[in-house]
Amino acid sequence: MQYSRLKNKYAIAGIGYTPQGKVPGRTAASFHAQACINAAKDAGVALQEVDGLLLYRHFPPVGEDIETTAFTVAEQLGIQPAILGQEHYCTRNGLPQAIGLLESGLCNYVLISYGDNARSGKRSFVKEVIGEQATDELAAYGDMSTLAKYAMLARRAEYEFGTGAHVWKEIALAQRAWAQLNPIAQMHGKPLTDEQYENERMVVEPFRLLDATPVSDGGRAILLTSAKNAHRLKQPPVYISGIGFANRPESPYRHVPGDPYSAAAVAAKQAFQMAGVTHKDIDACELYDCFTYTVESLLVDYGFCKANESGAFITRGRIGPGGALPVNTSGGMLSEAYFMGMTAICEAAMQLMGRAGERQLGERTGTKAPKTIVCGDNGGVFQSHCTLILSGGIQV
Amino acid sequence: MIHIPPKISCDTAPFWAACNERTLQLRQCEACGHIYWPAAPFCPACASANVKWQKLTGEGTVFSYVVFRQAFDARLQEAIPYVVAVIRLREGPKIVSNILCCPPEKIFIDMPVRVAWSEEGIQRVPQFVPCGTGAKA
Numbered sequence: 001m002q003y004s005r006l007k008n009k010y011a012i013a014g015i016g017y018t019p020q021g022k023v024p025g026r027t028a029a030s031f032h033a034q035a036c037i038n039a040a041k042d043a044g045v046a047l048q049e050v051d052g053l054l055l056y057r058h059f060p061p062v063g064e065d066i067e068t069t070a071f072t073v074a075e076q077l078g079i080q081p082a083i084l085g086q087e088h089y090c091t092r093n094g095l096p097q098a099i100g101l102l103e104s105g106l107c108n109y110v111l112i113s114y115g116d117n118a119r120s121g122k123r124s125f126v127k128e129v130i131g132e133q134a135t136d137e138l139a140a141y142g143d144m145s146t147l148a149k150y151a152m153l154a155r156r157a158e159y160e161f162g163t164g165a166h167v168w169k170e171i172a173l174a175q176r177a178w179a180q181l182n183p184i185a186q187m188h189g190k191p192l193t194d195e196q197y198e199n200e201r202m203v204v205e206p207f208r209l210l211d212a213t214p215v216s217d218g219g220r221a222i223l224l225t226s227a228k229n230a231h232r233l234k235q236p237p238v239y240i241s242g243i244g245f246a247n248r249p250e251s252p253y254r255h256v257p258g259d260p261y262s263a264a265a266v267a268a269k270q271a272f273q274m275a276g277v278t279h280k281d282i283d284a285c286e287l288y289d290c291f292t293y294t295v296e297s298l299l300v301d302y303g304f305c306k307a308n309e310s311g312a313f314i315t316r317g318r319i320g321p322g323g324a325l326p327v328n329t330s331g332g333m334l335s336e337a338y339f340m341g342m343t344a345i346c347e348a349a350m351q352l353m354g355r356a357g358e359r360q361l362g363e364r365t366g367t368k369a370p371k372t373i374v375c376g377d378n379g380g381v382f383q384s385h386c387t388l389i390l391s392g393g394i395q396v
Numbered sequence: 397m398i399h400i401p402p403k404i405s406c407d408t409a410p411f412w413a414a415c416n417e418r419t420l421q422l423r424q425c426e427a428c429g430h431i432y433w434p435a436a437p438f439c440p441a442c443a444s445a446n447v448k449w450q451k452l453t454g455e456g457t458v459f460s461y462v463v464f465r466q467a468f469d470a471r472l473q474e475a476i477p478y479v480v481a482v483i484r485l486r487e488g489p490k491i492v493s494n495i496l497c498c499p500p501e502k503i504f505i506d507m508p509v510r511v512a513w514s515e516e517g518i519q520r521v522p523q524f525v526p527c528g529t530g531a532k533a
Contacts, residue, residue, distance in 0.1 A: 126468045126469075128468075129400060129468075129469050133403065134400055134401060134402050134403040135403055136402070136403050137402045137403065137408065137434060137492075138402075138492060139400040139402065139403075139469070140398065140400055140401060140402035140519065140521050141398065141480055141492055141493055141494050141521065141523075142398045142400070142464060142469075142472050142475060142478055142480060142494070143480045143492055144464075144468035144469060144472070145468050148462055148464070148480060151462045152460045152461070152462050152480070152482060153460070155460045155461060155462060155505075156459065156460035156482075156505070159460070159505040201465070202463070202465040203465060203466045204462045204463065204464050204465065204466065205462055205463035205465060205500070206462070207462075250440075251434075253482045253490055253491075253492055254490055
């Protein structure tokens with residue numbers, strides 16, 4: 001495997017949180033800055049040592065916000081990193097850039113950051129119309145929102161594989177149960193019942209509102225460095241044991257559910273091969289969950305279950321607290337907070353560092369103490385994917 | 397039913413102009429025969445620039461569909477509930493459109509459909525109806 005020389009060579013050394021959920025009166029840049037400050041502090045690295053800053057940037061600014069750029073964030077941090085990136089394609093693109101920068105020696109400490117005032121600013125994921133004007137052909141058919149694109153593939157999967165609301169409900173309820181163990185989750189203190197899910201209003205059939213992630217104010221950052229550096233820092237390092245990338249850029253309307261060459265399937269295969277692990281070695285999954293069905297689709301694409309067996313496999317008993325395959329243990333985007341790929345990766349790192357509090361995998365939640373966690377970061381509508389296999393508690 | 401005109405680019409303009417003449421045409425590669433949508437000047441199957449416009453039968457089947465119960469734009473409020481579908485055309489390509497003249501609960505995957513043409517608005521839009529209904533959009 002061409003990536004195998006990178007196995008366990010780089011690590012997440014620090015994680016930065018901010019207040020999250022509904023946090024009015026804040027700019028996206030301020031969330032980036034706070035997350036970065038906290039990630040550096042968490043690792044015990046001076047901000048001035050950070051020589052790479054890669055930030056995810058939403059377009060356009062929403063609410064009262066002004067444009068966020070890598071310049072404005074770096075300025076707020078008071079740093080002059082050699083490498084600044086403002087990447088529109090999320091953590092899954094920040095990771096290979098960061099690894100490339102570290103591997104080439106251009107950087108020693110790279111921060112990957114996310115920040116948005118999406119909830120207070122009411123960020124919309126309807127891109128087919130801006131103002132009154134259509135942006136492409138789809139508005140002419142009323143084909144609005146990212147949600148509808150996922151719903152279209154979910155409907156086809158219902159037909160081909162017999163999935164449906166009975167499976168998606170398990171995902172919604174299991175993740176909500178995890179959120180009850182996470183005091184910073186947006187849905188903490190709001191348990192979800194079968195009846196509430198079943199009675200939820202349909203948005204775009206077959207999806208109910210509860211199949212979709214809410215959005216959040218807040219930010220997240222991780223600090224990446226070499227395993228060698230990470231060893232002398234404050235936190236137990238979380239190693240990048242496996243990583244894989246793939247793109248299927250064609251319109252989601254030309255995708256077919258269960259495709260063995262989907263972006264997620266190809267990326268996962270690469271990551272598992274690099275890490276030299278099998279599904280039995282995986283202690284938990286932290287998967288991109290813009291919709292409930294996305295989680296199902298990724299579990300299938302990753303090879304945890306067959307598409308036509310997802311109903312039997314994906315149960316709250318298996319993926320919820322105390323289950324054999326914990327999934328999205330912070331509550332995920334559906335029930336914790338919407339920070340795109342960072343929600344999953346930060347949670348995996350916290351679990352592997354043993355810092356997840358009441359929801360910590362191991363004795364506290366009646367599961368195995370985690371050594372290996374797989375993360376999935378999906379983009380577009382199943383069009384782009386990064387799989388990350390993280391390991392903790394190992395000597396390298 | 398839907399009153400939002402599409403954004404038309406120089407690549408897609410001939411498609412939309414043909415729609416106004418009630419003709420469904422897509423790009424076809426002269427080198428490899430691939431028929432594709434949306435229109436682009438190079439064949440995505442073989443990268444040939446030798447592509448032409450090909451008239452299609454307008455017949456196909458429902459590959460998948462969704463039912464909008466919420467309006468994401470004020471102009472869609474009256475249309476709700478409406479159906480957006482991926483239609484697999486007889487000639488192969490899949491396109492996005494609507495299904496009309498059929499209650500949402502009666503639609504099924506693989507249902508045979510044929511093109512019908514919207515009447516209203518500045519730009520005529522291809523939509524689909526179940527085959528054999530004889531209904532007009």
